[in-house]
Amino acid sequence: MTTYYRDPDVLITSSGVHMNGREFRLPELLQVWHTRGDRSWSVIAKRGALGLAILLPLLVGALAIGVALIVHTDVAHSIAMLIGGVLVGLAVVPVADLLLERVDRSYDAGSRTIEIWGRVQGGEVLLLRTTNAQRFGRIYRALQRAMEPAMRP
CATH class of the missing domain: 1.10.287 (Helix Hairpins)
Incomplete structure (x- = not known):
């Protein structure tokens, strides 16, 4: 198992994602995207x-x-x-x-709230909400790497 990102609240590995107190296996995540809020x-x-x-x-x-x-x-x-x-x-x-x-x-x-959303079988779920642009970038890149088809087991 490959770990792409880890901090006290987020864990992204080659087998799954743990964010916002919820866990998802990678095949459960059909799509992932981000939204940016208004400037503060x-x-x-x-x-x-x-x-x-x-x-x-x-x-x-x-x-x-x-x-x-x-x-x-x-x-x-x-x-x-x-x-x-x-x-x-x-x-x-x-x-x-x-x-x-x-x-x-x-x-x-950063000066805005950034959210990471995912689509699963049951609908859309909020995976992460943060104002830290640097942390967001690390997490989103790790999530993209984990979800690349070539990287999936």
Whole structure:
């Protein structure tokens, strides 16, 4: 028996599928397909907020440098504002790395609900519902590999 995918909730092998608390032998699954739900605008808004959180300190640093160059003050104040602007810009680099990592994770998780459905003798059954796009892709590919006619015993 070949195991195509395994996690605490899903098991896909060459002999059967265990998903959503139900078990099916592969010959019982006549067809498998997926559907995508509507976008979650809250997830998209969070991504936008993270982008602004990255850009805002850079804009403040650039503004401080611009003001230092435009405003006619003594040299000491101009140098202090230039150094302050550069430091604010540099201070955002470690924070930006953390925020960009969160943005990456939000894309892995996805912004919509994805469902895997199957057709069996008795009708259609919901096999899996998730918002994690990366996990969905792994499970769906494993299910397709398991259901390939050449792979069936």
